Amino acid sequence: MVGALPMDAFEVAVLFAIPGFLGLIVLEFAWSKLKGPDTWQHQADAVSSISSGLTYLVLRTLGFGVLVISYDWVAERFTVGEPVVAGAWLYALVFVWKDFTSYWVHRWAHANSFLWAMHLIHHSSEEFNLPVALRQNALNWFSYGGLMLLPLALLGVPTEVVAVVLPVQFFLQFWYHTQHVGKLGPLEYVLVTPSQHRVHHAINPIYIDKNFGQIFCWDRLFGTFQEELPEEPPAYGITTPVRHYNPLMIELNYMGRLLRDALTTKRWRDRLAVFLSRTGWRPEDARMRWPDTKLDYRDPAQKFRRAQPLWLIVWAWLQFAVLLLTAAYTLANLERLSGPVETGFLLVVLAGVVANSQQLMLRPSLLAELLRVGLISAIAVSEALSFTHWGPWLLPLQLALCLSSLAISWRLRSPVTQASPEAGSLGISPGRGV
Template identity: 35%
Template sequence: MEAAQIIVLVAPLFFLLIGVEYWVGRRRGRNTYRLNDALSSIGLGMLSQLVGGLTKLFTLGIYVWVYEHWAWLPGLSTDSLMVWGSGLLIYDFLYYWHHRFGHTVALFWAAHAVHHQSEDYNLSTALRQTSSGWVAGWIFYLPMALIGFPPLVFVVVALIDLLYQYWVHTQQIGRLGWFDRWFCSPSNHRVHHAVNEPYLDRNYGGILILWDRFFGSFQEELDEEPCVYGTRDALRSWNPWVANWHVYGFLLKKTAATPGLLNKLRVWWEAAHWQPPGVSPAKSEVYDPRAQQRFDPQVSAQRRGWASLLFLLVLGLSSWGLWQAHLLTWWQQAGVMAVVMAGLCGVSWLCSKGAQTAPASRAKPA
């Protein structure tokens, strides 16, 4: 069975848990959902899966080629539990560094920023994934191919690591005692998504939080510092095209304005806020996350209804495209992706056209 088909089969469970989380939040008086934000996040996840199908010949193809030509331990058996267990452990370690570079290197942040753009934090946020991870993210996992882990092991442990991280995107589960000390948990991952100064660029672990403790990037959730979510350079758009490419656009403009070839290259290797020597950074004030307003355009119930209906149609097409991907040509898959993108742009338009941004605090309950 293809990985895309597994995602389609698991999707009903995702939506069921979203419904449960929404119900629990309403019962507790701590609802963490907005329709516009949730549709945007889930839509970006759908788009990411479709793009992944189009680019897997590139990303997985590189892994397979390195495995077939450079593996140090060829012949590792897929029948061995030790191979699977060590493969998952090594993948999680490599994921930690991929994730950490995704916050500290502009090229990787341009892709990863998509996942952090939501100013809400709930299970729909977990589905909010980039469509440009294929550009360079594959580099981090080549050590598994060099060691000799078969492509099947790589694909399966990557899927396990990804699926594990779904449940930690919630504000409805508090601290879990000893579990928080060893594993990525809701409390630990809330810190990771927060823009508060003590929490910024912390807790990168996928399954194990031990990597953060070993490498000095761990921060526990503080009672006196409720998490505020999003990015400091807020997106303020529901458009999936803007969400995926606006950081790249910023970096391209910065590159053009930066003198010297070496400094132009450093724009992409340094952190996104880096300035070349001799260039004064923009004047900045102390950042107060609670002083910011969430992007929350208010539209009529009729527009929300049309947006929801269009979204369901796009969701159905996306699910069909993922399920049939192995039977479709590359161009047919690209056609499905283009129609999904157009549909999601329509949802974005319905959720924001002609609306006014409501004054809402970004502070949310932890």
């Protein structure tokens, strides 16, 4: 969806949005601890959620994914007539059109197995708090949302209008990922609210595949609305949890399951149907060999947990803060950084996210640690890449972080640390609501 933007426009918008996101997250955390209910009991899950947003930002900046068509490319070549004058009315109309089409794109993402593989990560958390809003699909295998904007390009809507509307519409979806706001009276009939979106993230049978709206409540018009019921508290996640904190592992989980089924089944028609069918459909022979295992959503004891010591949680937040600073510094200096420098910085962040999340799993990745050290060393010693690219503080901070993280990963590899009763399965998830 946001793939229709010029490459730097979204990254610039994110720089302005990050302080607001962090401020609201801190506010929700404080409210949760002081007033209750405590929706921040699973700290590792929150780190995973925010790290997912960082992974999304890094891979998007690196240009990962297949973009079906670019908005500005169509607007420059195929506009019918003269470009439309960008007034306030135009921004409003484009916003409504974007939100209307996003309802359908979102609905399709739940209906088709291949599209669900990209969207699953947003539903993978078994918690529901503001960090969950940042769980975004970094591995955007097929970015087709821009197709829904082609009518605007053909009618001459300027690219700069779309470049403003898309991030605004995207960021406005952040606030309603919370359990601390009840129903909002008459607004429930017009806008998407926290109550409605809690239903959307729930795996209770009555709630599954409901409330696809993003800003306006299109669900009331198209028969997919479900009210939050006091007698049916939402249980969050997917019906068979991925059980991992690593955003990349979560994203690869369902796609791996599709590939596994395609290789397992004997019929060529079924191999294609695995990707084109409704979410959850599986060939019978693949289902027999790899049976689905679903958990009871009513049993809190079945929720995924790892028994991390407090010091590891504190370390995870500290490490994330440094990674976020590195990413923000890179985005703020895109124009003056050369391609190799920009790529190097972003890969350092990506390797750091993997290392951090694997430590929370108590299964540290020495490969990610060594890759990060190698990237930083290569940047530091290269004559073409001056220390000034890092600023006076970022290089020593990153070096200290990497060496400390390497030592922690080595410690976590000890047999005592590895023997955790909360290890859980890393098996492949059959998805949500199937």
